[in-house]
Amino acid sequence: MKLKVFRFDRENEESHYDTFEIESLPGMTVLSALFKIQEELDDSLAFRYSCRGAVCGNCAMLINRIPALACRTRIEPLLKGEGKIKLKPFSGIEDTVSWNPENEVLVEPLPSLPKVKDLIVDMDKFFELYRTVEPTFKPVFESPKKEQLMQPDAVKELEKYTNCILCAACVGSCPVSGKNINYMGPAALAKLYRFHIDPREADAESRLMLANSKLGWWGCEFHANCKAVCPKGVPPIEGIAKARKEIKELGKKPD
Ligand code: SF4
Ligand code: FES
Numbered sequence: 434m435k436l437k438v439f440r441f442d443r444e445n446e447e448s449h450y451d452t453f454e455i456e457s458l459p460g461m462t463v464l465s466a467l468f469k470i471q472e473e474l475d476d477s478l479a480f481r482y483s484c485r486g487a488v489c490g491n492c493a494m495l496i497n498r499i500p501a502l503a504c505r506t507r508i509e510p511l512l513k514g515e516g517k518i519k520l521k522p523f524s525g526i527e528d529t530v531s532w533n534p535e536n537e538v539l540v541e542p543l544p545s546l547p548k549v550k551d552l553i554v555d556m557d558k559f560f561e562l563y564r565t566v567e568p569t570f571k572p573v574f575e576s577p578k579k580e581q582l583m584q585p586d587a588v589k590e591l592e593k594y595t596n597c598i599l600c601a602a603c604v605g606s607c608p609v610s611g612k613n614i615n616y617m618g619p620a621a622l623a624k625l626y627r628f629h630i631d632p633r634e635a636d637a638e639s640r641l642m643l644a645n646s647k648l649g650w651w652g653c654e655f656h657a658n659c660k661a662v663c664p665k666g667v668p669p670i671e672g673i674a675k676a677r678k679e680i681k682e683l684g685k686k687p688d
Contacts, residue, residue, distance in 0.1 A: 434512060436466055437532045438478065439541040441548050448548075450530060451475070452537070457508050463496055463540060464503035467552075479551040487664060490600030494552050495541040497534060498525060500602035500662045511538050521656040524611035543605035545614070559601050562617050566625035566643055573635045581633050594627035594672060596665040603659035603669055609652055616652045617644055619659035619669035625649075626672030638683070641676055650676045651687045 434457040441448040453470045464482055471478045483489040485504045492503040497511060499518060510516050512535060524544050532539040546554035583591075603619040604610045610618045617625075622644060629640040644650045650673055659669040680687075 434508065435537040436463075436470065437530075437537050437539045438467075438470070438551070439526055440478075440551050441542070442551075443549055448527070450527075457512075459509070461508045462504055463494075463501075463506045463508060463511075463538065464492055466508060466538070467503065467540070479549075479553050481553050488598060490598035493543055493600035493602040493605065493664075495526065495539075495543060495605065497532075497539050498541075500543055500605040502600060502602070502664045503540075505664060508538060512536065518661050520606055520658045520661060521608060523606050523608045523656075523658060543601055545605055545607070545611045546601065554601075556601065558614060559599075559604060559618070559620070562615075563599070563621045563624065565617060566621050566628075568621075568624045568628065570628065570631070570633070571635050572633050583632055587630070587632055591627060591631060594623050594630075594667055597623055597627075597663075597667045598665055600664065602662045602664060603667075606658035606662045608656050608658070609654055613648070613652070615648055617649050619653075619673075622649065622653070622676075623659075623667050623669035623672050626669075626676055629676065641679060641683075642685070644676070645680055645685065646688045650680065 435452050435454050437450050437452045440451050453474050455466060455469050464485065467480050482492040482504060487502050487505040493500060494503055496506050514534065526541045526544055542548050542552045542554045546559060549555050597620060599620060601620060607619055609616050625640060625644055628634055629637055653673045655670060657670050
């Protein structure tokens, strides 16, 4: 099988695709295939990873034009055309590139973030936007005298959003993030919603108002790519819709 891999070097701004032919082993993931290329064919190939177990979020990239974790995406099903998901159009890397999905896997960096080298993108802007939602717990009592029990339904709803591993796959697939680099984006908004609905938080309303603008809740166009690509099942679009409904019920207008 072949991997068609995007190559880029920020030093000279040059980009092209390299095709590598490797033996596909049973259960091989895209990340294992990239290691094989790096070890046996081209040690200059750059990609990011850490846990190799779908936990750290470092290895998100565009695989056959879908943002996904390389460590969790197996080659065999890709070549059989299994597990395809349909996304609304978003800004890709080189829209003109073609590949044969029956014997090739196309691997590119996540779009909407500045490219650094090959499959590595600069995550600074992603984390800058993430920090604008003040993503730390602000409890009512700093040192509660006893545990704060939560209703099972509240825990279930909260857990949908706490599962985020900050991989940025949702941002890479979001047409609004692709158009506007300052849009807070699905990951940051999902995190903000997570704190907003936490019953142990001190001031739910001020949390909600942190994103009461066109760069926040009101920038979303409900394409739903974020929910479709999230490797952890986080539904940013649902949190955004619920936040907007609450703001309307409070009678507030976007800033
Ligand atoms: S919401 Fe999902 S896709 Fe987005 S950063 Fe979190 S884990 Fe990744
Ligand atoms: S290497 Fe950590 S999520 Fe893939």
